[in-house]
Amino acid sequence: xxKLQDCVFTDEEIDILQEIxxxxxxxxxxxxxxxxxxxxxxSVPVVRVLQAEELPEYISNEIQGYDKVSLVEQDFLAKFKGxxxxxxxxxxxxxxxxMLESDVDSTFxxxxxxxxxxxxxxxxxxxLVGACVSKVAELLEDVVxxxxxxxxxxxxxxxxxxxxxxxxxxxxxxxHTVFHFNAQDVSGFLFLVCSHESINWLxxxxxEFLKQYE
Amino acid sequence: xxxxxxxxxxxxxxxKILKSCIPKxxxxxxxxxxxxxxxxxxxxEVRPDLTFMxxxxxxxxxxxALMKILELDRNAVVVVSTADVQKKTIQKVMExxxxxxxxxxxxxxxxxxxxxxxxxxxxxxxxAHG
Numbered sequence: 510x511x512k513l514q515d516c517v518f519t520d521e522e523i524d525i526l527q528e529i530x531x532x533x534x535x536x537x538x539x540x541x542x543x544x545x546x547x548x549x550x551x552s553v554p555v556v557r558v559l560q561a562e563e564l565p566e567y568i569s570n571e572i573q574g575y576d577k578v579s580l581v582e583q584d585f586l587a588k589f590k591g592x593x594x595x596x597x598x599x600x601x602x603x604x605x606x607x608m609l610e611s612d613v614d615s616t617f618x619x620x621x622x623x624x625x626x627x628x629x630x631x632x633x634x635x636x637l638v639g640a641c642v643s644k645v646a647e648l649l650e651d652v653v654x655x656x657x658x659x660x661x662x663x664x665x666x667x668x669x670x671x672x673x674x675x676x677x678x679x680x681x682x683x684x685h686t687v688f689h690f691n692a693q694d695v696s697g698f699l700f701l702v703c704s705h706e707s708i709n710w711l712x713x714x715x716x717e718f719l720k721q722y723e
Numbered sequence: 724x725x726x727x728x729x730x731x732x733x734x735x736x737x738x739k740i741l742k743s744c745i746p747k748x749x750x751x752x753x754x755x756x757x758x759x760x761x762x763x764x765x766x767x768e769v770r771p772d773l774t775f776m777x778x779x780x781x782x783x784x785x786x787x788a789l790m791k792i793l794e795l796d797r798n799a800v801v802v803v804s805t806a807d808v809q810k811k812t813i814q815k816v817m818e819x820x821x822x823x824x825x826x827x828x829x830x831x832x833x834x835x836x837x838x839x840x841x842x843x844x845x846x847x848x849x850x851a852h853g
Contacts, residue, residue, distance in 0.1 A: 535806025722743040
């Protein structure tokens with residue numbers, strides 16, 4: 510564990526957070542599998558604490574190998590506050606359209622492909638981000654509201670990821686996992702980036718969560 | 724009768740949560756490991772009556788560990804304890820031979836229900852083997 514992380518959270522706090530994320534990602538995967546006939550393989554969630562200005566570089570490094578990405582970005586506002594980023598490799602939007610085809614409204618048929626891809630990514634983003642963030646909030650007894658999602662289709666990673674998610678000098682807590690879509694053999698990344706304003710509340714909420722099991 | 728319990732989960736917090744849901748007055752012997760390979764090795768060593776197995780773990784995941792444990796002992800009682808509640812996941816682990824699935828986070832009630840079912844299953848197994 511790095512020094513900055515050590516200063517912000519204890520090992521036990523990181524552990525509780527990781528388990529909560531594990532439960533939340535699992536719940537999100539089940540919701541997505543319910544909506545689309547898709548089997549999602551989850552990886553062990555990762556928790557990191559970074560300086561806000563290091564975020565774009567960190568995310569770019571994590572998604573290395575993707576020349577172009579499509580991205581869904583959504584703010585969540587509550588005591589648990591931050592930005593959710595769902596990042597897919599180029600081309601995934603079209604694959605998801607094929608899977609969603611039976612559910613897609615017929616008015617989409619006349620839409621240009623990029624508009625349809627945008628709608629599809631937004632829908633998948635809504636399901637994954639909503640299920641995941643809401644589950645974290647539920648476990649920590651918080652209630653979250655969301656901003657409308659922003660979708661960026663087929664862009665270079667450094668252009669797609671906002672450089673100014675948080676004020677420089679602030680801390681950001683990153684919680685992320687890799688969703689591997691078995692049928693498509695591609696992976697998507699879900700990052701939850703919490704602002705430093707959440708840290709004190711989060712620490713308290715983590716212990717409250719654990720207290721019920723003591 | 725359940726005497727030995729093995730909990731395989733990479734998260735110490737998840738293990739603590741699960742243990743807190745298990746009655747303390749039954750004199751169970753607990754064994755804990757943090758990955759699938761360690762679970763397999765511990766299973767071979769102590770032959771637990773009941774194994775709780777997480778799925779998403781480093782080194783060896785829970786699915787592989789489940790398969791290997793059942794290869795070793797086809798009567799092994801492995802309860803998959805997971806947050807991944809996709810229908811296909813449930814179907815897959817049940818087809819592989821998991822005894823049942825326990826959804827995370829567990830509750831005292833859900834764990835108690837599993838324990839009762841396993842006790843009954845072990846009794847039936849004992850009777851069948853006479």
